[in-house]
Amino acid sequence: MNTQDLQTEEETCGMSRRGFLGLLGKGAVCAGAIVGAVGAGSAIGASEAGSGKRAYQQNDKQFAEAVNNPPKIPEYNWNDHQWAMGVDTTRCIGCLRCMEACKMENSVQMDANHNRTWVERYVYLEGSNTALIDSQADPKNIANAGSETKFRFDNRYKDVKVEKAFFVAKLCNQCEHPSCVEVCPTGATFKSKDGPVLIDTTYCIGCQYCVQACPYGARSFNESRGTAEKCNWCYHRITKGLNPACVEVCPTGSRIFGDRNDPESPVSLFIRNNHVQVLKPEMGNAPNVFYVGLDKEVV
C-alpha cells in the first residue's frame, strides 16, 4: 500500500476515526474537569481552555504537592522499578490525543510554546532527499485548527506528491545522564531512582539553564509559576500503577510504557523484540525513550 492509498483510506474512514478520537478526547477532558473540580482553588474547566487563556487544573500548591509527595502506595518502592517508554513511529497517526491528554492531566500551559510532549510530522516529497518537518505548534497548523488549544495537523500536502511520511512523538527522554540535572544550580531537578527526572517546583529558582541544556527541547518555562516545566511520565500516575496519560489515550498503541525490571512488561518486550534507537545518541545522554522506525531526518 503506498502513501496515496493510505491517504485515501484515511479520508474515507476519517470521519469515524475522528469521531472515535473525539470521544477519547472528551473522555480526557472530562477526567481533567473532575480533577479540577476536586482540586478547586484556581481550577479552570476545559471550557475556558479554548478561550486561549492559560488554563490549569491544579493551583501551584497542589501541583507542587503532587510532584513532591505523589500519592503513597504502601507497596510502591522506587528501588523496585525502572520505568521506560517506547515509541513505535510506524503506528503513530498524528492524532495528537497524547498532547491533549498531557495538557489536561498535567496542567501544562495551553499555548503553543509550552509542551511536555508533541508530535512531529516528517514528509518526503517526491524526488526530495530531505524531509519537510512541522509539529502541531507550526503557525499554519494552529491557524488551520483555529486555536492553540486544539491540536491538529493541517492537510497542507494534499495537492503534492508525497513519497514518504511519518509522525514522531517526542517527550522528555528521562535520560540516564540528564544534561538538565547536570546544569541545575540548586539541585531542584533530580533523577529519581525509578527513572523519571523530576522537578521540585518549590525549590526551582527559574534560571532556565536546564531549558538551555536539554538537547531535545523537552523543557519549557512556566511563566506563571516562575519555574521550569517538563514531562515526568505522569509520575503521579505511574507510582499508582497507572500508565502515563499519553500512553493511556494513544489509540494505536504507538506509545508503550512499562517497567524494565519486569521482563514481561510491554516496554521490555518492545525493546527485546525490536531494533530500537534513541534520539541524538551522540549527546551521550542515554535516553530512556526507545524508538522504532526512526529516519535519518529525525531531529
Added chain:
Amino acid sequence: MEHVFEHVTPFVGYVYPNETDFPWSQLIVIYPYITGLVAGAFVISSLHHVFKIKSFAPISRFALLTALCFMIFAPSPLLFHLGQPTRAFNAVITPHWTSAMAAFGYVAGFYLCLLILEVWFAFREDIVAMSKARSGIMGKIYGLLTLGSDDVSEHALAIDHKVARILSMIGIPAACGLHGYVGFVFGSLKSREWWSSDLMPVIFLLSAVGSGVGLVIVLYVIVSKYRKTPIIDETMRGLLYVMFTGVAIVMVIEGLEILEMFYKAREGVETVRELIAGPIWVGMYIQWGMSVFALLTTSALLLFNVHGKRLVTWLFLSGLAMMIGVLAMRWNVVIGGQELSKTMRGLLTFTPELFGRESLFTVLIISICPYILLFLITKLLPPWNEKIEPDHRVSEVQNLHRISLGMNQTQ
C-alpha cells in the same frame, strides 16, 4: 486567533515547539558584558599595583573603583531574569556542584569582597586624611570608613601597599576565573552548536579585557575633560598597548572559532551560515566592524608613534568602538545561540521587549546604574592622587594663618 502568536518568536524551518519561548533574553546579554567590563578595568588597575608599571599609576585607583561599581551591579540582570528571584540564594545555600552556574554566588561574592578590601587598602590613607580634613557628617562618615585604623605612619602605609598588592595579585586570576567561568557557562552546553566550543571561555575573557580597557579609556578621557585636568600621554600610550594586544588576540581567536566551525562542517552547518547571514547579521557587522576599526586605529597609532591630542581622540574612538563591538559580540553569542534551533533545521528571530521586567528598559536602567554609582563614589573617594584640602575655606585660611604664625615664631 489574535492571541495565538502574541508571544511566539517567529521562525523559519523547523524548531522544537518549546524553543519559540526564548529562555535567556537581553538581560543575559548584558550580564557577561558587565562582568567583562569589571575584569578589564581590574586588569588595568593591577598593571600598576602588581607589575608596578608607572604609566598606569594615574588611573590605577580610578580603574579599581570602576571595577567595583560594575561588579556591584553585575548580578542584577540575573536577579531580574530569574523566575523566582526570592529563591536566588538557594544556589548558594545548597549548590549543586555539577552545575557551572552553582559557583556563581561564591565566585561573584569572593570577587566583590576582594574588590572592597582592595579599595579600602588602596584608599585608607586618603580616608584617614579626609576624616581629619572634613567636618560635620562627612567627617563622621570618613571616620567610620577608617574602621578605627588611623595610623598613617610610613610603616603602616607600607603594609597597606603590600596588602593591596597581594589582593591585586589574587584578583588577576580571580578576574580571569570570574570571566572565563562566564564563558564556561555557555561553552559547556553541548545542546547548542553556537555555544558549544572550547574556545568560548578564552573568547569571553579576552573580549572582556578589550571592552574593559575601552571603558577605562573612555571614562578617563571624559572625566579628564570634565575635571579640566590634563590627559597624561604616557598613560594613554600604556592603554594603547593593552588595547592593541587585546583586540588583536581576541579577533584571531574569534576568527579561529568560526573557521573551525565551518571547516569541521558538522551536520547543520548550513543553518549556522544562515544564522550569520540572517538573524544576527547586523550584530556580526557591528562586532567585526568595530573590532576591525579598533585594530586598525590602534595599529596606526602604534605605527606612526602618535602622541598628544590625536592619540587621545583616536584612542577614545577605538575604546568606544571596542565597547560597542563587544556588546554586539555578547548579543551574537547569547541571542544568536538561541536563534539557532537545537534541531539545526530552523532559525528563530528574537525581538526584544521594550518595557517590562525583562526588557530593553530594564537593560538601560541596569547599564546606567554603575556609571551613576561611579560618579558618586569618586565624590566619596577621589582617586586622583591629589592633595586633600579641607572642605571649608575658613579652615583653609585658618591653617594658612597658623602656618604663617608658626613660620614667624621659628623666625
